[in-house]
Amino acid sequence: MNIERQGFDAAAPDSAFRFTGTWREFAxxxxxxxxxxxxxxxxxxxxxxxxxxxxxxxxxxxxxDTLEWTGTGGEMFKGFVVVMALLLPxxxxxxxxxxAMILRGQAEMAGLIxxxxxxxxxxxxxxxxxxxxxxxxxxxxxxxIRGGGDPGGWGYGWSYLWKSVAGWFALALLVPWSMTQLWxxxxxxxxxxxxxxxxxxxxxxxxxxxILILLSPFLVMLAMxxxxxxxxxxxxxxxxxxxxxxxxxxxxxxxxxxxxxxATYGLLAFIGVGYFAAYARKVIDRLELGDLRFAFTAGSKDxxxxxxxxxxxxxxxxxxxxxxxxxxNWSFFIRHLEASGDVELESLTQxxxxxxxxAEGLASAFDIGAI
Amino acid sequence: MARAYLYDGATAIRHKVRIExxxxxxLLSQEDGWSDAVPLxxxxxxxxxxxxxxxxxxxxxxxxxxVPAPVPAEIxxxxxxxxxxxxWIDRIGLWRAAGAFGLISAVVLASGYFAPTLLAPLVPxxxxxAYGEALVGDFGGKYCSSPAGDAALRKLTxxxxxxxxxxxxxxxxxxxVNAAALPAGNIVIFDxxxxxxxxPDQLAGILAxxxxxxxxxxxxxxxLREFGLGMFATALGGSTAGRVDGFVSLSFTRRAEAEADQxxxxxxxxxxxxxxxxxxxxxxLKAVEGDESRLAPALAYLSSHPLSSAREKxxxxxxxxxxxxxxxxxxxxxxxxRAICSDRAPTDD
Numbered sequence: 001m002n003i004e005r006q007g008f009d010a011a012a013p014d015s016a017f018r019f020t021g022t023w024r025e026f027a028x029x030x031x032x033x034x035x036x037x038x039x040x041x042x043x044x045x046x047x048x049x050x051x052x053x054x055x056x057x058x059x060x061x062x063x064x065d066t067l068e069w070t071g072t073g074g075e076m077f078k079g080f081v082v083v084m085a086l087l088l089p090x091x092x093x094x095x096x097x098x099x100a101m102i103l104r105g106q107a108e109m110a111g112l113i114x115x116x117x118x119x120x121x122x123x124x125x126x127x128x129x130x131x132x133x134x135x136x137x138x139x140x141x142x143x144x145i146r147g148g149g150d151p152g153g154w155g156y157g158w159s160y161l162w163k164s165v166a167g168w169f170a171l172a173l174l175v176p177w178s179m180t181q182l183w184x185x186x187x188x189x190x191x192x193x194x195x196x197x198x199x200x201x202x203x204x205x206x207x208x209x210x211i212l213i214l215l216s217p218f219l220v221m222l223a224m225x226x227x228x229x230x231x232x233x234x235x236x237x238x239x240x241x242x243x244x245x246x247x248x249x250x251x252x253x254x255x256x257x258x259x260x261x262x263a264t265y266g267l268l269a270f271i272g273v274g275y276f277a278a279y280a281r282k283v284i285d286r287l288e289l290g291d292l293r294f295a296f297t298a299g300s301k302d303x304x305x306x307x308x309x310x311x312x313x314x315x316x317x318x319x320x321x322x323x324x325x326x327x328x329n330w331s332f333f334i335r336h337l338e339a340s341g342d343v344e345l346e347s348l349t350q351x352x353x354x355x356x357x358x359a360e361g362l363a364s365a366f367d368i369g370a371i
Numbered sequence: 372m373a374r375a376y377l378y379d380g381a382t383a384i385r386h387k388v389r390i391e392x393x394x395x396x397x398l399l400s401q402e403d404g405w406s407d408a409v410p411l412x413x414x415x416x417x418x419x420x421x422x423x424x425x426x427x428x429x430x431x432x433x434x435x436x437x438v439p440a441p442v443p444a445e446i447x448x449x450x451x452x453x454x455x456x457x458x459w460i461d462r463i464g465l466w467r468a469a470g471a472f473g474l475i476s477a478v479v480l481a482s483g484y485f486a487p488t489l490l491a492p493l494v495p496x497x498x499x500x501a502y503g504e505a506l507v508g509d510f511g512g513k514y515c516s517s518p519a520g521d522a523a524l525r526k527l528t529x530x531x532x533x534x535x536x537x538x539x540x541x542x543x544x545x546x547x548v549n550a551a552a553l554p555a556g557n558i559v560i561f562d563x564x565x566x567x568x569x570x571p572d573q574l575a576g577i578l579a580x581x582x583x584x585x586x587x588x589x590x591x592x593x594x595l596r597e598f599g600l601g602m603f604a605t606a607l608g609g610s611t612a613g614r615v616d617g618f619v620s621l622s623f624t625r626r627a628e629a630e631a632d633q634x635x636x637x638x639x640x641x642x643x644x645x646x647x648x649x650x651x652x653x654x655x656l657k658a659v660e661g662d663e664s665r666l667a668p669a670l671a672y673l674s675s676h677p678l679s680s681a682r683e684k685x686x687x688x689x690x691x692x693x694x695x696x697x698x699x700x701x702x703x704x705x706x707x708x709r710a711i712c713s714d715r716a717p718t719d720d
Contacts, residue, residue: 032456032465039473041480042607047457054455058418065385068417068425068435073457084606091605105511143385144378144433193383348383350433 019334021059023324029055030323046080046364047073056330062142063343070146071139079361087124087365090117119161126160127153128362130186135360137190138353143345148353149190159185172214176206176279183283193348195290201283209275216271220264227263231256273303284337290348291341298336306332373443375399380433390438392445399436411449419452426450483600484623490595491588496537496555499591503554513544515562520711523704527571530642530699531579538585540578544712550577552584554594562712568652571700571708575642576635576649576686583634589627596623632682636689645696650686653679 033048050073057069094117101110130153137147160182167178180201187199212219277300284296298306310328313321377386377399388399396411409428417435418425424442428434438446454461460468524542528535540558548567550560558581560574568574584590604616639646657679700708 035469036456036460036465036472039469039476041476044457044472051455054418058420058422065437066422070417070427088606095605100505103510105513141433141435143383144380144435145383146433343383345383345385350381 015337016063016339017334017337018061019059019331020061021056021327021331023327025059026055026324026327030327034323043077044073046076049073049076052326056327057140060330060334062339065143068141069139070141071135076360076364079358080364081361082358083361083365087121090120093117122164123157123161124362126164126182127157128360128365129160130156130189131358132360132363133186133190135358137192138351142192143348144350145193145348146351147190147192148351151354156182156185156189173207173211176203176210176275179279180206180283187287191351191353192289193351195348198288199283199286201286204282206275206278206282209271209278212271213275216268219271220267223263223267224260227259228256231259269304269307270300273307274300277303290344292339292343293341295338295340296336297338298332302332302336373438373446375436375438377437378433378435380428380431380435388436390436390446392449397436397446397449414450416450416453419450424450479603480600483596483603487592487595487599487623488588491591494588494591494595499594500555502594503557510543510545510559515542515544515712517707517711519704519707523700523708524711526704527575527578527699527708528582530644531575531638532582532586538582542708542711550581552581552590554590556585558582558585565709567655570648571698571705572644572648572696573652574708575644575699576639576646576652579635579638580631582638583631584627587627587630587634589631593623593627596620632685636686640689642699643695643697644699645690645694646686647690650683650690653683653686657683 029051033044033051036044037048050069050071053069053071057067060067094114098110098114101107101113130149134149134151134153137149140147163178163181167175180203184199184201187197190197277298280298281296284294287294306328310325313324313328372389372391375388375390377388378384379386386401388401390400391398393408395408397409397414398406399409400406413429414426414436415429416424417427421440423440424438424446426436426438428436454465456465456468463471520542524540525535528538528540532538537556538558539556540560542562543559544562546563547561548563550558550564552558558578560578564574564577568577600616601620635649636646639649
């Protein structure tokens with residue numbers, strides 16, 4: 001069998017990643033998924049997720065070929081059932097046992113058990129996040145090669161627990177630190193083919209934007225002052241025009257409330273997006289795989305457009321458009337993802353990791369995503 | 372003969388190959404003489420769409436054969452397009468599968484909805500007692516008792532119910548304003564309720580409501596529902612099942628509450644106790660709930676109890692102009708009952 005030496009300079013003018021899907025192709029998948037999910041009372045959602053990913057991955061090109069999703073609905077369903085069976089005692093306690101203990105006057109003991117359970121669930125959410133990422137990589141193929149990661153994730157769970165808690169201490173100033181640390185820890189244990197991901201994100205440039213979020217309630221109040229003053233002025237004017245008696249106080253109140261609500265949400269969204277845009281750029285820019293470096297180009301404006309687009313799609317379709325949100329998210333992610341460096345096809349050999357079999361069951365149980 | 376490319380699963384290198392069907396399956400070959408025959412049984416379709424055909428091989432991980440569009444007919448026909456909904460659905464078709472699943476779900480929901488009410492009378496008292504014992508226990512033994520108070524409570528119960536032997540009405544010293552019907556004919560009145568109730572007739576209305584819950588087996592039905600559809604929805608997870616369960620449980624409790632109110636009115640009429648004071652109690656409750664906004668009637672569909680104002684009107688209408696009502700308890704009995712947990716002045720307001 002002859003072997004062609006192939007290497008790609010991924011730093012071509014166009015991005016190495018391209019998304020070629022269209023919403024017209026996606027719509028039949030999304031709507032049949034919705035139908036089947038409803039008639040099965042939600043059980044089909046695992047198969048729906050597999051179909052959706054199969055499509056999105058198959059329309060995602062990296063250099064010269066598409067990605068391929070090989071995970072199945074059946075394995076995700078099984079993973080979920082196993083996890084639910086393991087979590088059942090805890091869920092039963094919180095649903096029935098706790099009330100029974102409180103009614104017996106053992107409120108302290110019940111509270112203690114509940115606290116232990118909630119901490120345990122929080123720990124498992126960290127493990128779930130890790131395993132979901134590993135599962136997704138292990139079901140993602142490119143050129144017949146798949147990703148993987150260290151099995152387990154139990155140690156990551158502890159890290160997730162204490163770093164998340166530590167982040168909220170010190171007036172929540174350490175949240176950017178815990179977020180980037182946990183991102184690095186997760187990705188440093190992931191791999192594609194023989195190569196390990198290397199992630200070395202730090203908090204430079206994140207702290208300031210995060211402090212803005214923490215200060216946002218005060219900023220909103222400050223921003224309200226001119227709005228309120230203007231409204232009072234306008235109200236007085238309207239009253240004056242109507243000959244001294246308030247012309248339509250009801251309408252005025254509605255306008256005022258609407259203006260304040262819109263302004264508050266607008267400002268909060270703007271500040272929040274500013275941080276998360278910087279965070280996403282930071283963690284992806286500091287991610288490497290072999291000779292490949294990644295970059296993420298979405299700025300705050302792009303994120304805002306994405307969210308406003310989400311709102312428009314959902315509102316404009318009276319809600320049914322929510323089935324397109326996952327499509328919009330994925331296409332946003334891929335359109336702004338870039339890679340540079342070399343891919344040596346010869347040395348990109350099959351992943352030595354055993355493939356994940358838990359199929360993000362833990363993450364499904366907690367209803368969380370991986371990235 | 373068609374052009375394709377192959378990834379062998381060992382490295383990411385893309386090999387150009389020619390493919391053609393032969394007796395065994397698919398024959399792959401290269402110009403340098405390399406060839407491989409793959410039996411059809413080992414090949415599966417991973418993608419068959421407008422962009423071409425992608426095949427995987429069950430015995431070699433990562434082995435991928437990509438045939439770009441247009442796929443030659445002699446190859447295309449070997450690999451029928453799958454819908455990819457999932458094995459069962461692909462076999463019988465989307466619409467038939469949706470119909471079948473819908474039917475099964477409807478049966479599950481209908482039995483989750485109706486079975487508790489239908490089966491509740493069949494649950495033996497021993498099981499109900501064990502359930503009550505396990506889930507509710509004894510309130511840490513915080514029951515209140517005094518000879519005169521107990522006697523007053525017994526009298527009130529007997530006025531409302533013709534055969535109160537299987538009812539166990541007690542006052543418990545837990546600081547909530549409420550009363551509750553529990554499994555196995557247990558009814559508890561929380562001591563703090565006495566601070567909000569102005570007259571024995573009001574207490575009679577509330578107690579009658581709880582007795583009606585017991586007599587109509589609402590508690591047993593709720594218990595069955597919780598273990599049936601409730602557990603089912605929890606185990607299934609996801610938002611669809613949760614929402615369905617929420618609506619079922621809501622309509623269930625709303626129906627039960629309305630029935631219990633009706634039962635209470637009937638009981639009060641038989642006992643010749645006026646329902647008007649109970650209406651006054653709901654008026655008070657309404658004040659606590661806050662001003663009735665225009666949204667309130669819409670919210671009634673989302674709350675488990677009927678709106679206080681609707682209940683107020685119902686009890687008010689039930690009060691007959693020229694009926695000769697009597698007081699549910701004598702002042703002396705009422706005083707004793709109010710003081711059953713702690714000394715409390717005869718009247719607060």
